[in-house]
Amino acid sequence: MAWGFLTVYWREMIRYVRFRTQLFSSLLQPALWMAFFGIAMSSNFDRFTSSIPAPAGVIPLDYLTFMAAGVIAMTTLFTSLFGGMSLLFDKNWGLMREMLASPMPRTHIMLGVSLSGMTKSFIQASIIMGFGLLLGVQFFPGYSAARIALSILGIFAFVGAFSLGFLLFSSTISMRLESPEGLQGIITLLTLPLFFVSNALYPIQAFPAFLQTLSIFNPLTHLVNGIRYFALGGDFFAVGARYTTSTVDVLGSFAYLAVFAAVMYLLARRTFERAVVT
Amino acid sequence: MGGDDIIEVRDLEHAFGNFTAVRGISFTVKKGEIFSFLGPNGAGKSTTINILTTLLPLQKGTVRVAGYDVAREPGKVREAIGIVFQEDVLDRDLTVGETMEFHGRLYGIPREERRRRIDDLLRIVELDSKRDERTKNLSGGMKRRLQIARGLMTQPEVLFLDEPTQGLDPQTRMRIWDYIRQVNGAGTTIFLTTHYMEEADMLSDRISIIDHGRLVVSGTPAGLKNALGEDVVYLETEDDGKARDALSGIEEIRSVTESPRGLSVTISADGSHCLPRIIERVRGAGIGISNVNLKKPTMDDVFVHYTGRELRDTGA
Numbered sequence: 083m084a085w086g087f088l089t090v091y092w093r094e095m096i097r098y099v100r101f102r103t104q105l106f107s108s109l110l111q112p113a114l115w116m117a118f119f120g121i122a123m124s125s126n127f128d129r130f131t132s133s134i135p136a137p138a139g140v141i142p143l144d145y146l147t148f149m150a151a152g153v154i155a156m157t158t159l160f161t162s163l164f165g166g167m168s169l170l171f172d173k174n175w176g177l178m179r180e181m182l183a184s185p186m187p188r189t190h191i192m193l194g195v196s197l198s199g200m201t202k203s204f205i206q207a208s209i210i211m212g213f214g215l216l217l218g219v220q221f222f223p224g225y226s227a228a229r230i231a232l233s234i235l236g237i238f239a240f241v242g243a244f245s246l247g248f249l250l251f252s253s254t255i256s257m258r259l260e261s262p263e264g265l266q267g268i269i270t271l272l273t274l275p276l277f278f279v280s281n282a283l284y285p286i287q288a289f290p291a292f293l294q295t296l297s298i299f300n301p302l303t304h305l306v307n308g309i310r311y312f313a314l315g316g317d318f319f320a321v322g323a324r325y326t327t328s329t330v331d332v333l334g335s336f337a338y339l340a341v342f343a344a345v346m347y348l349l350a351r352r353t354f355e356r357a358v359v360t
Numbered sequence: 361m362g363g364d365d366i367i368e369v370r371d372l373e374h375a376f377g378n379f380t381a382v383r384g385i386s387f388t389v390k391k392g393e394i395f396s397f398l399g400p401n402g403a404g405k406s407t408t409i410n411i412l413t414t415l416l417p418l419q420k421g422t423v424r425v426a427g428y429d430v431a432r433e434p435g436k437v438r439e440a441i442g443i444v445f446q447e448d449v450l451d452r453d454l455t456v457g458e459t460m461e462f463h464g465r466l467y468g469i470p471r472e473e474r475r476r477r478i479d480d481l482l483r484i485v486e487l488d489s490k491r492d493e494r495t496k497n498l499s500g501g502m503k504r505r506l507q508i509a510r511g512l513m514t515q516p517e518v519l520f521l522d523e524p525t526q527g528l529d530p531q532t533r534m535r536i537w538d539y540i541r542q543v544n545g546a547g548t549t550i551f552l553t554t555h556y557m558e559e560a561d562m563l564s565d566r567i568s569i570i571d572h573g574r575l576v577v578s579g580t581p582a583g584l585k586n587a588l589g590e591d592v593v594y595l596e597t598e599d600d601g602k603a604r605d606a607l608s609g610i611e612e613i614r615s616v617t618e619s620p621r622g623l624s625v626t627i628s629a630d631g632s633h634c635l636p637r638i639i640e641r642v643r644g645a646g647i648g649i650s651n652v653n654l655k656k657p658t659m660d661d662v663f664v665h666y667t668g669r670e671l672r673d674t675g676a
């Protein structure tokens with residue numbers, strides 16, 4: 083019974099591969115971002131910033147490489163925020179009652195859904211990394227095979243912690259809402275500030291002070307920090323700014339995401355334990 | 361309440377906002393019984409089932425199912441029960457086999473056992489040829505059958521069936537009655553709601569009728585019908601007027617009415633015991649009888665008697 087969440091996970095993954103259009107778009111969307119936005123923006127940014135010289139001894143990176151980490155982060159954010167949607171449908175179509183009336187602990191419903199959301203984000207992150215390398219993204223510059231493997235694990239750890247937090251958040255909202263439109267509205271409302279008040283697409287060094295402060299509380303910033311640290315190293319130069327990240331910084335970012343996920347877990351658990359379905 | 365009560369409901373009340381759907385009902389169901397819960401649309405049947413199955417919180421009253429308090433030990437209750445919901449609740453994109461598999465895993469049935477029960481049950485409900493079909497491609501009756509098979513899979517102590525045979529053809533319905541009896545015979549207590557009175561009549565050991573959130577009457581099917589005391593004998597004779605006179609003096613006869621098609625004799629006691637005497641009397645008076653018909657009250661009559669005639673889809 084302690085493995086009940088695997089049952090929910092199993093069903094979520096059946097649905098994932100069975101809804102062909104959903105599967106297809108979830109795989110294609112990040113690749114399209116990389117291909118169009120990435121190439122279009124990088125020709126611009128690289129022109130503006132090529133005049134700023136990199137400090138001696140620091141590797142300069144092109145914009146496509148810089149934003150690839152942002153695209154992984156953004157895709158993870160979207161996928162995770164929408165991850166609770168399947169619960170909303172379950173609830174509205176009465177399917178949730180089967181699970182709520184069963185002896186499986188209710189926390190396992192949200193754990194199963196979260197685990198499947200994490201899996202989807204891992205798949206998407208892998209596609210972005212693979213496709214990015216084809217487009218010329220300079221991830222893992224000069225790394226040994228072992229270091230690449232470790233770095234990928236590190237990226238997955240960040241993506242996993244981040245997506246867990248937002249999946250649980252999305253599950254909580256879904257359990258409390260009646261309509262998918264409501265969830266969509268909340269997602270739209272949240273993604274814009276989360277996305278733009280972060281370091282996903284551009285450096286935050288040039289932000290006004292209060293936006294900089296805000297961005298430090300933004301989980302997306304910490305996800306991007308982690309991905310860049312593992313993919314690009316602790317000291318690089320991109321978009322006219324130098325990025326130095328120490329091990330302590332990275333651990334701090336990870337801790338922030340872990341705490342965020344833990345808080346969301348507690349919220350979600352409360353919601354699920356009280357869930358009633360009529 | 362005795363020790364063999366598997367469901368004990370005392371003073372149960374439930375309100376949605378300021379509308380009270382269940383207004384203080386008490387009843388018990390004995391272990392091994394088939395218990396039917398009848399009532400017009402909106403009477404509060406599904407609401408009661410939702411509380412008994414822990415899907416709605418207990419607001420007022422006490423409810424024990426399989427020996428556990430639904431408010432205090434909902435987990436234990438959930439382990440002991442199975443439910444077939446009133447509405448079709450199937451994941452459209454899972455196959456028949458996966459639907460069963462998912463349910464079996466939810467209840468933690470070990471793999472071998474799960475496989476065996478799924479095979480057996482799909483054969484019983486004659487869906488084994490549809491095993492790999494997505495549930496959205498099943499006919500309405502097949503969907504019901506699948507949901508019943510799913511409910512039976514966990515071999516619960518108490519099985520709640522909320523209008524299980526709604527919309528099924530007569531053959532399928534009778535086959536489902538057979539399964540219900542089989543499962544009941546194997547020890548599962550059945551809590552049934554239905555709008556098919558003959559279904560309640562055929563299956564139930566006991567029946568309770570609920571209306572506007574209150575229990576109006578409880579009893580065995582035969583007891584309820586007899587209590588109406590309205591057996592009617594229809595007679596066609598050579599001379600209805602004379603026959604009517606001949607019948608005066610039988611004390612169980614409550615009234616006799618004449619119509620162009622014959623006599624209707626309403627009897628206050630069990631009509632089948634009275635019938636021979638009626639025939640003897642009429643024959644004894646030298647009047648020939650061409651047709652005799654005894655109509656006992658049906659569950660329909662009982663239902664309408666206790667819940668009135670007005671339509672309940674509107675309002676409450």
Ligand SMILES: Nc1ncnc2c1ncn2[C@@H]1O[C@H](COP(=O)(O)OP(=O)(O)OP(=O)(O)O)[C@@H](O)[C@H]1O
Pocket residue numbers: 360376379381399400401402403404405406407408446675676
């Ligand atoms: N979630 C809800 N919110 C508000 N009112 C509700 C809710 N669920 C049920 N009701 C009301 O409670 C009353 C009882 O409903 P219930 O579903 O228990 O009836 P029922 O006896 O099962 O009827 P039917 O035979 O039509 O299935 C109805 O008036 C219904 O409108």
Ligand SMILES: [Mg+2]
Pocket residue numbers: 405406407446522
């Ligand atoms: Mg109902």
